[in-house]
Amino acid sequence: MNSIDLIGGSATQHRVEDSLLVSDLSVAYGRRIVLRNVAAEISRGQAVGVVGPNGGGKSTLLKAIAGIIPSLGGDVTLFGKPIAGQRSRVAFMPQREIVDWEFPVTAADVVMMGRYPRMSWPHRAGRRDREVVEEMLDRVGMLEYRDRQIGALSGGQQQRVFVARALAQEADVLLLDEPMTGIDASTQEVVMGIIEEQRQQGKIVLLATHDLYSASCACDCLCCVGERAVSFGPTEQMYTEETLTEVFGGPVIILGQQSESFEEGRHGYMPGRAAHHEHDHTHEVHG
Amino acid sequence: MDAVSDWVTEPLRYQFMQRALIEVVLMGAVTGAVGCYVVLRGLSFIGDALSHAIFPGIVIAYLLGHSVFIGAMVFGIMTSAAITVVATNRRLKEDSAIGVLFAGTFALGIVLISSTNNFTRDLASFLFGNVLGATTNDIWVSAGAGLVVVLFLLLFHRELLIVSFDRVAGESMGIKVFWIDLLLLLMISLTIVISLRAVGNILVVAMLVTPAATARLLTDRLPVMLVLSSAIGVFSGIAGLFVSYHADVAAGGTIVLVATGVFGAVWLFAPETGLITGRLIRRRIGDELGEESSVLFESPQILPPSP
Numbered sequence: 001m002n003s004i005d006l007i008g009g010s011a012t013q014h015r016v017e018d019s020l021l022v023s024d025l026s027v028a029y030g031r032r033i034v035l036r037n038v039a040a041e042i043s044r045g046q047a048v049g050v051v052g053p054n055g056g057g058k059s060t061l062l063k064a065i066a067g068i069i070p071s072l073g074g075d076v077t078l079f080g081k082p083i084a085g086q087r088s089r090v091a092f093m094p095q096r097e098i099v100d101w102e103f104p105v106t107a108a109d110v111v112m113m114g115r116y117p118r119m120s121w122p123h124r125a126g127r128r129d130r131e132v133v134e135e136m137l138d139r140v141g142m143l144e145y146r147d148r149q150i151g152a153l154s155g156g157q158q159q160r161v162f163v164a165r166a167l168a169q170e171a172d173v174l175l176l177d178e179p180m181t182g183i184d185a186s187t188q189e190v191v192m193g194i195i196e197e198q199r200q201q202g203k204i205v206l207l208a209t210h211d212l213y214s215a216s217c218a219c220d221c222l223c224c225v226g227e228r229a230v231s232f233g234p235t236e237q238m239y240t241e242e243t244l245t246e247v248f249g250g251p252v253i254i255l256g257q258q259s260e261s262f263e264e265g266r267h268g269y270m271p272g273r274a275a276h277h278e279h280d281h282t283h284e285v286h287g
Numbered sequence: 288m289d290a291v292s293d294w295v296t297e298p299l300r301y302q303f304m305q306r307a308l309i310e311v312v313l314m315g316a317v318t319g320a321v322g323c324y325v326v327l328r329g330l331s332f333i334g335d336a337l338s339h340a341i342f343p344g345i346v347i348a349y350l351l352g353h354s355v356f357i358g359a360m361v362f363g364i365m366t367s368a369a370i371t372v373v374a375t376n377r378r379l380k381e382d383s384a385i386g387v388l389f390a391g392t393f394a395l396g397i398v399l400i401s402s403t404n405n406f407t408r409d410l411a412s413f414l415f416g417n418v419l420g421a422t423t424n425d426i427w428v429s430a431g432a433g434l435v436v437v438l439f440l441l442l443f444h445r446e447l448l449i450v451s452f453d454r455v456a457g458e459s460m461g462i463k464v465f466w467i468d469l470l471l472l473l474m475i476s477l478t479i480v481i482s483l484r485a486v487g488n489i490l491v492v493a494m495l496v497t498p499a500a501t502a503r504l505l506t507d508r509l510p511v512m513l514v515l516s517s518a519i520g521v522f523s524g525i526a527g528l529f530v531s532y533h534a535d536v537a538a539g540g541t542i543v544l545v546a547t548g549v550f551g552a553v554w555l556f557a558p559e560t561g562l563i564t565g566r567l568i569r570r571r572i573g574d575e576l577g578e579e580s581s582v583l584f585e586s587p588q589i590l591p592p593s594p
Contacts, residue, residue: 066459092459103327103452104507113449117460123445149507165456175459 017080019043020065020173020204025074027057027064034060037074040223040232044172047195047205049215049235052225058208059095061225062175065206066092078173088117091171093162095178101151107161108146111136114168136164140190156187163191173204180211192218212244298532303419307485310421310429311524311542314485314494317433319520320440321478322499323513324471328451332382333370335492336389337472338479340366342396342488345413350399356428356480362392363476371469416487416539418528429481436474436481440513443467448509485524486539494520497546504557519549 020042027035034057042048050058063069065076067084076083083090091114114136115129137143140160145153150161159179166174179191195205195218206223209215215222222238224231224246231243238244298304325334341359348358366388373384400410412420440447449457450467458464475495482491502516527542534541555563 063455063459068455068458087459087461090459092456094453094455094459098455099453100327100451104503104509104512105448105452106508109448109509110452113445113452113456113460116445116449116462119445122442152507169460 015043016077019079020083021075021077022065023075025061025064025076026072027060027069028072029060033072035064035071035225035230038225038230038232042204042206042221044202044204045199046221047199047207047219048221048223048232049212049219050206050208050223050225051210051212051215054210057225057230058210059177061223062092062177062206062208065173066090066175068092088169089172090175091166091169091173092175093166093177093179096155096159096162096181099150101158103150105150106147107142107150107153107157108133108137110150110161111164111168114165117169132168132170133164136167137161139167139194140164154184156183159183159187160190163194167194171203174198174206176205176207178208178210180209180214188214195219212239294533295529298529303421304528304532306421306423306426307418307528307538308525309426310418311485311528311538312521313426313429313433314482315498315520315522315524316517317436317478317481317520318491318494319498319502319517320513321436321474322495322497322520323502323509323516324447324451325475325495326499326503327509328471330475331492331496333385333472334475334479334495336370336385337363337366337476338488338491339389339393341476341479342413343392343399345483345488346396346399349409350403354428355483356432359480359483360476363480364473366392367469367472367476370472371465374468375465412487413483414488415537416483416485416490418485418538421484425484429484432477432481436477439470439474443470447471486542490539490543493543493546494523497543497550498523501546501550501553504553504560519546523549 020040022038022040025035025038026033038061040048050061052058060069064071065083067087067090078086078089111133112125112129115125115132116123119125119129134143134146137146140163142157142160142164145157150158153161159182163176163179166176174195176191176195180188183191192214195207198205199220205219207215207219216235216239220235221233222235224238224243226246231238231246299308325331341362344358344360344362345355346358348355369388370385397410400406400413403409446457446462446467449460450462450464454464457467478495479491482494486494498519499512499516501519502512505515506512523546524542527545528538530536530545531538531541553561555561558564559568
């Protein structure tokens with residue numbers, strides 16, 4: 001089973017003009033095919049957790065949608081038009097490891113980079129740009145660190161700055177690559193809160209993570225990207241033993257019952273396993 | 288006081304010294320600014336490679352009686368393009384490819400120049416610079432090329448910043464990373480051409496790296512670093528030129544030595560990050576902590592539990 005065609009969320013009300021539509025997307029590195037005929041339809045206000053094992057292609061899917069790596073074939077359209085001409089509507093947050101932390105920029109400089117697609121040539125920062133930078137730094141609780149060199153911040157603080165940069169792009173689609181990796185609980189809470197907030201504002205959020213539990217809490221759809229299969233659907237349908245076993249290629253045990261609280265769920269979570277949490281579309285995210 | 292002003296004004300009675308002074312100021316300012324990106328992107332090796340790869344272009348133009356500048360530019364463009372394209376291949380080890388390329392082209396330059404009658408003198412002036420021989424024409428070429436480089440740095444400041452810091456994010460924002468890389472290498476080539484008169488082929492890389500590395504030790508802001516680095520480049524150029532005149536030694540080498548000396552001083556004494564200043568700060572903080580803890584020991588404060 002190499003491709004599954006599933007429509008996420010409340011399937012009936014989808015309209016192409018309101019959706020990010022991925023069809024038959026295939027990506028290869030050299031001869032190795034990483035993604036094969038992936039299809040997904042995500043509407044405004046939906047958050048999708050892209051989950052799967054390491055090397056399965058989570059990052060690849062996000063990068064292909066962001067247009068950073070070329071695809072072998074397939075279409076990605078946003079609101080009915082090809083995404084290639086609408087880069088400023090898409091904000092991509094790369095994994096933390098690829099950034100040069102010794103670079104002489106401050107937290108505020110990094111967030112200002114997010115304003116680049118909104119600036120016209122020769123890209124001088126205006127008053128509105130500075131206002132947005134302040135607002136987003138404040139939103140992630142980093143305003144007081146605005147003049148710190150980026151490498152002098154803790155891992156969680158750096159992650160917040162990068163989330164603020166993605167927000168500063170004021171995009172319609174947020175692609176977050178591993179925002180939950182190696183960060184403290186309070187930063188995780190900030191990120192979860194922002195995902196929820198963005199959904200309520202009608203944005204589309206894609207969140208690549210190997211943390212199944214936080215994905216199932218923050219997202220109403222899951223896209224499971226595994227070596228053998230890519231499947232996409234509402235969290236309630238996807239978050240089952242059979243689907244996850246298929247994706248991860250090994251036994252997956254879902255811990256706990258529907259009535260379990262968030263805290264118990266978190267304690268029950270083990271690497272390589274999944275904890276279950278009752279999910280509905282309106283629930284509040286809490287730490 | 289008179290001695291000091293004489294030290295400065297006496298050499299400037301000569302026109303060749305006036306021209307040399309303008310030449311080293313232009314060189315110092317431009318190498319300092321471009322050098323920031325060389326240092327931040329880890330391009331020292333590529334800068335060195337470019338300066339060597341340009342060498343046969345200079346020799347060919349010289350032998351054919353054309354402008355040395357044009358020869359250097361043609362080879363600079365070809366090498367920049369070759370390096371940028373090679374760098375896009377994921378599997379090839381970039382540095383070995385570049386190593387092969389620049390050693391080969393440099394050898395070509397040496398073989399070509401060995402065919403001239405004034406082999407030794409010509410080679411020496413290309414390799415080590417001859418700033419005292421700068422002509423008015425050289426100055427105009429340097430000023431023009433320098434203006435192009437500075438304009439590029441100003442107009443593409445934001446693209447350069449984003450691509451240098453976080454390439455992937457830059458790509459996702461629609462920045463044409465390949466073209467920015469290529470343009471940056473071309474600007475480095477231009478800068479090398481400007482520096483040939485002053486410090487020569489071999490020492491160019493020092494002017495690209497040393498002032499920028501010094502500036503990096505002094506600041507955490509890129510705009511400040513660009514200005515500081517240019518200032519250090521200009522200072523090294525002027526100071527090196529005057530010292531070399533009075534000591535009757537090679538100007539190019541002296542300029543690079545001054546830059547190296549400034550780097551050494553900053554490395555030792557930079558506020559907070561310097562080797563010696565850092566140690567002093569740690570000792571002082573240690574002393575203060577020692578005093579505080581003794582006070583606490585005498586009258587320990589017990590805070591009520593917060594509600």
